[in-house]
Amino acid sequence: MKQQDRATQTKESILKAAEHLFAVQGYEATSVSMICDAAGVSKGAFYHHFETKQSIFLELMQRWLKGLDEQLVLIDESTEDVKEGLLSMGEIIGQVLDVGGPQLPIFLEFWSRAIRDPDVWEATVEPFQRYRDFFAALVQRGIDEGSLRDLAPHNTARVLIALAVGMLVQGLLDTGGEDWQDITKEALEFLLHGIAAR
Amino acid sequence: MKQQDRATQTKESILKAAEHLFAVQGYEATSVSMICDAAGVSKGAFYHHFETKQSIFLELMQRWLKGLDEQLVLIDESTEDVKEGLLSMGEIIGQVLDVGGPQLPIFLEFWSRAIRDPDVWEATVEPFQRYRDFFAALVQRGIDEGSLRDLAPHNTARVLIALAVGMLVQGLLDTGGEDWQDITKEALEFLLHGIAAR
DNA sequence: TATATCATACCGACCGGTCGGTATGATTGT
DNA sequence: ACAATCATACCGACCGGTCGGTATGATATA
Structure with a gap:
């Protein structure tokens, strides 16, 4: 060889x-x-x-995020209706929990490291800001096409990310076997239409 | 002495x-x-x-959660309108980020540990399920009094927790100095009334 | 004196990382 | 084609240092 x-x-x-x-x-x-x-x-x-033990993780992380990137772009391209696009984000969450489930706990470990270590921060957190921008753009599109109310896109994106992260964390810690994909989808519907009585 | x-x-x-x-x-x-x-x-x-290094953390955690407990109960008692109660939850998030901010990163560290260590799980995750029940009860109250749509209270609670956790995590990692209390409040308003156009 | 409360000295395991050396494929000169 | 030379890939013993935890004795209170 x-x-x-x-x-x-x-x-x-x-x-x-x-x-x-x-x-x-x-x-x-x-x-x-x-x-x-x-x-x-x-x-x-x-x-x-x-070079170091940490560098191997960073390389692992980069590969992982790359896959997530591609998945997001894929959804973005195949989406005409923004609302539908947002809902399909719920499917991503479910998939992420199913497929990448076992390796997600490391994220928690490194998020806490990212707070103190700039290198880790750059590799693990900074990409998520790209995702936030992605969602913000999606929301903006929704506003332009009239399917969403006129809200600050960036804050709305933060809310979406919060939902995603929160669902992931709960999915990791709740071993009750709930279908988090369903719950996330429901959550996005709540977010779209509100939970208050009409 | x-x-x-x-x-x-x-x-x-x-x-x-x-x-x-x-x-x-x-x-x-x-x-x-x-x-x-x-x-x-x-x-x-x-x-x-x-007894061990871990035991001192667990004791710390217990004290900390006790304080959070009291805060929640306080809000619960002083709240007649459920919608208002939910919104004031946003203030808690902000307070938590301001006051307890420095010690929050440890949560991330221990959440990842909780996945593998039953003792840690019991001390750090199990309490959060109490909070979920608390929110579920609050939602149920809202449904009963007619201010909330008839939704599965437990899943709605999960969504609320997800929002809280997601906001906390973002608040920890985003050092841009955003006012997460405001954003959380906004998020709860989104959740209440929906972000879709009427 | 008996017991709770601490201080000191120490243990053994393990950790990330280094280093001198080797084995083997690639390159070059003849 | 063949040897000399070099570069890459890899081995495994080893290092300084740190860690959580313990054994044992001193001190002070009751």
């Missing part, structure tokens, strides 16, 4: 092992040695491919 | 030092020795009053 292929294979197996261990044990609880053992690779190999 | 007084004073100073250090550094980053130094107390004293 070519040297380069072998290298990428090694790096990939390290990433895969790290992703799995981070997911089931958390970041702090996972040592570099454990990752190496799980990947069937030496510590030297690890530090050949990654 | 009496022996008991001296003891409680020591314990209290340990708790105070721990609370401060946890807030500014996080839980993991704070060692027991650091707490002892900050409290002007020896390690022996620490482990005389607390």
